[in-house]
Amino acid sequence: MRRSILIAVGARAIRSLTAARSRSGRFPALDQNSSFLGPEPQGKDTRKWHIRDKRKLSNRLREFFIYSPALGRTVGVRVLLPGIPQEVSPVIHLYHGSGDDFRSWTDFGSAEELTLDSPYLVVMPDAGAGTYSRVAVDREVHDWPTFHTKEIPEFLRKNFSVDFAPENQLLAGLSMGGYGAMKYAAWHPDRYSWAAAFSSPLDPLSAIPAFDIIAMREGAKSMTLFGDPVTDRSEWIANSPYGLAENLHGLHLWLSAGSGSLEESRDRDLLETMVNQQGERFSARLNALDIRHSWFPRTTGLHNWTSWERELGAWLKTLRRQRDYASSDHRSIERRGGSPDAYRGGNSSIRRGKPRVADGGEFSYLTGHALFDIHGWRVEISRRRAQIVCFGSVSTAGFSLTGTGSFRVRTPGLYDPGRRYDVSVSGPTGSSNYSQRADKKGRLTFTGRLAAAMHDPIIPSKRTQHFSTVGQSEVTTVHIASAPDDSTVPDTAHADADSHLETTSGDRGFRGTVSFTPATEG
Known part of the structure; x- marks a missing residue:
C-alpha cells in the first residue's frame, strides 16, 4: 500500500511538472525520433556507431544524429565548440533531465x-527518458552508459581535437542528468576530474518510485530497472552515487538544489524539495567519508530551467576561477624558478613521497x-549473483577482493618485463604461494577462487533468497614481491603470464586456475 501511494505521488509530481513546462512552451516540441533519416541501419551497418546526419546551427553549435549499437537506434547529439578557441580542448559532458x-x-x-x-567543448548527448542506465525494453536493451561513456568519447576523438586527460574531462547535468554525471564519475573515477549535479536524485534507494516511473517512461516494465530493492539490493547500490560515494575521493564535486519554493509564493515544488533532501544526505555521506565537495542548498528555487540556468552559470564561474588560480600559481612558481608540473595536484603527492596511482x-x-x-x-569475476565488490588496497605490492566466485586480474605494466615475482594468495578457500614472470609489457x-556460496541457488526463491549474501563479505588477498636474486630475462625466454600461471600454480596446488569463463559487464 505504501509503495503504491509513493508511486502515485511521484507520478502526479512528474505529470504536473511536464504539464507546467508544456503550458509555458518550455518543453521540447520537436519529434525525438529519426524518421526523417529513413529506415534504421541493418546488418553489418549496426556493428559500429556512425554519423547519419549533421548540421551547423550557429557559429558554435553543431547537431549530429548518430547510430548507436549500444542503443540499437539513432539518437541526437549537440556539440558546442569552445567559446575561446583551443588547439586541444577540455570537454564538458552536459546531460539533460527526464x-x-x-x-x-x-x-x-x-x-x-x-x-x-x-575554453570547453560541450557535448550534449541524448539520454532518452533519463535513466542513465541499462534498460530492458521489450526484447531490446538500451545501454545508455555504454553510449555515453564509450561511444560518445569515440565520436569526439574522431571528429574534434579534445584532451582526454582526466583533469580535462568534466561531467555535469540537471535532475536525472546530474544523477548520471555522479554515477559515471563513481564508475570511472580515473577518467574524470569534475562532477556537478543540479537538483539531482543521488540515492536511488530513497527515491524508488521516481526511478521506477522514469524507467516506465522509457518503455520498461515496472521494477525492472534495477530489480526488486530488497532481493536485488546490490544492483541498486551498484547504480547509486550514494552507495559508491567512496570512489569519488580526489574529484571536484559540486551539488546544488533549490528549496522547492519561491519567496512570493506558498506553493511547494515537491520534486525539488525531494532532491534537496537527497543533496543534504549525499553531502553528509561525503563528509563522513572525508571527501571534499561543494554543496549549495538554495533558500529558494523550483525544479525548472530558471534554476538550472543559474546553477550552470555559477558552476562555470567556479571552473573559471579555478583555472585562473592554477595559471597564476604556475606563473608564480615559474618566476621563483620552479616547474609548473610540481604544482599540479596529481603530482603533488610525489613531492611528499607518495607515488601516484599511475x-x-x-x-x-x-x-x-x-x-x-x-x-x-583489468578485473573479471565469474559469479552467480550480482554483488558489490571491493577491489581494495591496490598497489604494486598486491590487492584484495571481496565476494564470491572466481577471479582473473591483470595488472598494468608496472613490473620489470621478464622478472620473476613471488605471489601469495590467501582467502576463504585456502592459501597458495607460487612465482610468475612479468610479460613483455610488464604485466x-x-x-x-573467492569465497564459495555453497548454498547459493541458481534459481532463487523466498525460501533461499537469504543465501544470496553468503560469502560476499569474505576477503581474498594477493601479495606480490620481487623474487630474491632474480635477474630479468629476455622477452623470448618465457611464455606469457597466463600460461606460466597455469603451469606453476597447477603443480603447486593453487586452487581455481584450471578453467575460467570471463563474465560480461552488467
Missing part, C-alpha cells in the same frame, strides 16, 4: 551564451560490475 532531450540545454538552459567565454600508488574501488577496468587494472595475471 522529459528533456539533447536540444534542451541550448534551447532552454542558455548553454551557448553561458559558455561564450569558456605509478603504482595505492587506491581502492567499489563496484557492482563483474568486468571492469580501473587505473589500468602480471592472476586467477583464483
Whole structure:
C-alpha cells in the first residue's frame, strides 16, 4: 500500500511538472525520433556507431544524429565548440533531465551564451527518458552508459581535437542528468576530474518510485530497472552515487538544489524539495567519508530551467576561477624558478613521497560490475549473483577482493618485463604461494577462487533468497614481491603470464586456475 501511494505521488509530481513546462512552451516540441533519416541501419551497418546526419546551427553549435549499437537506434547529439578557441580542448559532458532531450540545454538552459567565454567543448548527448542506465525494453536493451561513456568519447576523438586527460574531462547535468554525471564519475573515477549535479536524485534507494516511473517512461516494465530493492539490493547500490560515494575521493564535486519554493509564493515544488533532501544526505555521506565537495542548498528555487540556468552559470564561474588560480600559481612558481608540473595536484603527492596511482600508488574501488577496468587494472569475476565488490588496497605490492566466485586480474605494466615475482594468495578457500614472470609489457595475471556460496541457488526463491549474501563479505588477498636474486630475462625466454600461471600454480596446488569463463559487464 505504501509503495503504491509513493508511486502515485511521484507520478502526479512528474505529470504536473511536464504539464507546467508544456503550458509555458518550455518543453521540447520537436519529434525525438529519426524518421526523417529513413529506415534504421541493418546488418553489418549496426556493428559500429556512425554519423547519419549533421548540421551547423550557429557559429558554435553543431547537431549530429548518430547510430548507436549500444542503443540499437539513432539518437541526437549537440556539440558546442569552445567559446575561446583551443588547439586541444577540455570537454564538458552536459546531460539533460527526464522529459528533456539533447536540444534542451541550448534551447532552454542558455548553454551557448553561458559558455561564450569558456575554453570547453560541450557535448550534449541524448539520454532518452533519463535513466542513465541499462534498460530492458521489450526484447531490446538500451545501454545508455555504454553510449555515453564509450561511444560518445569515440565520436569526439574522431571528429574534434579534445584532451582526454582526466583533469580535462568534466561531467555535469540537471535532475536525472546530474544523477548520471555522479554515477559515471563513481564508475570511472580515473577518467574524470569534475562532477556537478543540479537538483539531482543521488540515492536511488530513497527515491524508488521516481526511478521506477522514469524507467516506465522509457518503455520498461515496472521494477525492472534495477530489480526488486530488497532481493536485488546490490544492483541498486551498484547504480547509486550514494552507495559508491567512496570512489569519488580526489574529484571536484559540486551539488546544488533549490528549496522547492519561491519567496512570493506558498506553493511547494515537491520534486525539488525531494532532491534537496537527497543533496543534504549525499553531502553528509561525503563528509563522513572525508571527501571534499561543494554543496549549495538554495533558500529558494523550483525544479525548472530558471534554476538550472543559474546553477550552470555559477558552476562555470567556479571552473573559471579555478583555472585562473592554477595559471597564476604556475606563473608564480615559474618566476621563483620552479616547474609548473610540481604544482599540479596529481603530482603533488610525489613531492611528499607518495607515488601516484599511475605509478603504482595505492587506491581502492567499489563496484557492482563483474568486468571492469580501473587505473589500468583489468578485473573479471565469474559469479552467480550480482554483488558489490571491493577491489581494495591496490598497489604494486598486491590487492584484495571481496565476494564470491572466481577471479582473473591483470595488472598494468608496472613490473620489470621478464622478472620473476613471488605471489601469495590467501582467502576463504585456502592459501597458495607460487612465482610468475612479468610479460613483455610488464604485466602480471592472476586467477583464483573467492569465497564459495555453497548454498547459493541458481534459481532463487523466498525460501533461499537469504543465501544470496553468503560469502560476499569474505576477503581474498594477493601479495606480490620481487623474487630474491632474480635477474630479468629476455622477452623470448618465457611464455606469457597466463600460461606460466597455469603451469606453476597447477603443480603447486593453487586452487581455481584450471578453467575460467570471463563474465560480461552488467
